[in-house]
Amino acid sequence: MLTRRAALMGAASFAALPAMTRAASAEEIMDTSMVEPVDLSNLKRIKRKLVRPPEVHAHEQVAPGAPRIVEFEMQIVEKEVEVDNGAYLQAMTFNGSIPGPLMVVHEGDYVELTLFNSPENMMQHNIDFHAATGALGGGSLTLVNPGEKxxxxxxxxxxxxFVYHCAPGGPMIPWHVVSGMAGAIMVLPRDGLKDHEGKPVKYDRVFYIGENDFYVPKDENGSYKRFADVGESYPDTLEVMNGLIPSHVVFNGKVGALTGDNALQAAQGEKVLFVHSQANRDTRPHLIGGHGDLVWERGKFNNLPERDLETWFIAGGSAGAALYKFLQPGVYAYVNHNLIEAVNLGATAHVVVEGDWNNDLxxxxxAPVEYNATHEGRTALP
Incomplete structure (x- = not known):
């Protein structure tokens, strides 16, 4: 139902935002105020504090009892982000991070999110949960102007x-997504994860990797442009976006976000769950030197996991999960196995694993030595 607030939001947006942007159409904003609210007063409430990826907030792998209402708060932050040396993105973010933080609940729980659009922001924003049912995934019930919650x-x-992302309507949707406004939620079965035989599986740690394709414009000299604010960046960014060739493909917001001093840490013998999301493009994660012991390629735990995968596929607009037990120490590269995107555009993470080397594996x-090419190596040829 079209509401007065919807009409006012549309009018205010046209007045406040640059001419090239379009507010979400008023028809997309629903009014459910006449519906009787559901009584959940008998359910326990818990609050979860979201943390910056790749870390994940504290949670139980097996639900401790009856379904609960799990409360989250998230603030929308528009800010400039350096995605590579000299390449600056006018970013739009959930909670100031790219990707937005991973939320974890259990099947049957209620997710209750309070979404804040900071007063200093320029844009309307909302959130579309792919895990939710109805109202554009919540997008039509969460459309907020700057200064609203x-x-x-x-x-x-x-x-x-499941992926979540901003979807304020029309051409704003892809722009907000490729400017950083996407994250993921993990809904665990109440009795925890199961392997291909239906046996319980637990992980020792979980890492959340959000993959992004960015479209940073260049000037006539080939240098990356820098803009005063998100509104000013739109026309040039749109032109690059429509060419469908990203300037950067990165994990967790920037080149090198998960390498070097920022590398992920694990120990030999640990089972690590990798949750990987891509809200816009297809991707193909690969752990160099390891495997996917159990892989929920499409991320849905009602389906049996694949086993022993070398590379797995994450469809654009989805999130997947892969479990691996690290058997050897060393530095593992976790990459998008389009190696051009991994090596040249930035989609690489490192996992540093401590432990003792196993020569049996x-x-x-x-070790490398010089050899006599006149006499050696010829038998290798067909």
Whole structure:
């Protein structure tokens, strides 16, 4: 139903935002105020403090009891982000991070999110949960102007990993997504994860990796442009976006976000769950030197996991999960196995694993030495 507030929001947006942007159409904003609210007063409430990816907030792998209302707060932050040396993105973010933080609940729980649009922001924003049912995934019930907040509650009815993203309407949707406004939620089965035989599986740690494709414009000299604010960046960014060739493909917001001093840390013998999301483009994660012991490629825990995968596929607009037990120490590269995007555009993470080397799994029988090419190596040829 079209509301007076919807009409006012549309009018205010046209007046306040640059001419090239379009507010979400008023028809997309629903009014459910006449519907009798559901009585959930008998359910326990808990609050979860979201943390910056790749870390994930504290949670139980097996639900401790009856369904609960899990409360989250998230603030929308528009800010400039340096995605690579000299390449600056006018970013739009959930909670100031790219990707937005991972939320974890259990099937049957209620997710209750209060979304704040900071007064200093320029744009309307909202949140579309792929895990939710109805109202554009919550997008039509959470459309907030700068300085406004809204609270959405939905029941987590399907276990799995799901994307959430901003979807304020029309051409604003892809722009907001490729400017950083996407994250993921993991809905665990109440009795925890199961392997291909239905046996319980637990992880020792979980890492959340959000992959982004960015479209940073260049000037006539080939240098990256820098803009005063998000509104000013729109026309040039749109032109690059429509060419469908990203300037950067990165994990967690920037080149090198998960390498070097920022590398992920694990220990030999640990089972690590990798949750990987891509809200816009297809991708293909690969752990160099390891495997996907159990892989929920489409991220849905009602489906049996694939086993022993070398590379797995994450469809654009979805999130997947892969479990691996690290058997050897060393530095593992976790990459998008379009190696051009991994090496040249930035989609690489490192996992540093401590432990003792096992020569039974891999042994250097002979270190590199020079050889006599006249007599050696010829038998290798067909």
């Amino acid at each position: 809204a609270t959405l509650r939905f029941k987590a009815t399907r276990p799995g990993t 891999m042994e250097q029988v002979q």
